[in-house]
Amino acid sequence: MIEKSTDELRHEIKTATDIEDYLKKNKEHLLRGSLSEHLHLLLSQKSLRRADVIRGSLLGRAYVYRIFAGEKIPSRDKMIALAFGLRLSEEETIRLLKFSGSRELYARDERDALILFALQRHMTIMDANELLLDHGLAILNTTKD
Secondary structure (H helix, E strand, C coil): CCCCCHHHHHHHHHHCCCHHHHHHHCHHHCCCCCHHHHHHHHHHHHCCCHHHHHHHHCCCHHHHHHHHCCCCCCCHHHHHHHHHHCCCCHHHHHHHHHHHCCCCCCCCCHHHHHHHHHHHCCCCHHHHHHHHHHCCCCCCCCCCC
């Protein structure tokens, strides 16, 4: 399946004469399910355990378990930390941010650009934070809300 861009979907909505037809035609391109369900799917797809995500994200164990249980919706920084813990690609991270209702990474924003750079090169969260510090920007906040 070729993923349609948001702009393509927006254009199709604009030109649609029947919303039901649009929804049926684009079902596989729409976000469905909860953040918790999506996180469990990613764990399965990546053959990871929650312990791996905890180590890779620098987030607390209890906090990560609450996120996976659907009891907590984390901040944008913590969602990005989870993306590093899950070893997600840039595209997968953007999708994860959308599931959480967070703003996606924006290449025109210097901090986001550095995070995108780190994701594209499969860096660790510690490497990403070092890169952010080197540029005088706030590191990814992984402490409790």
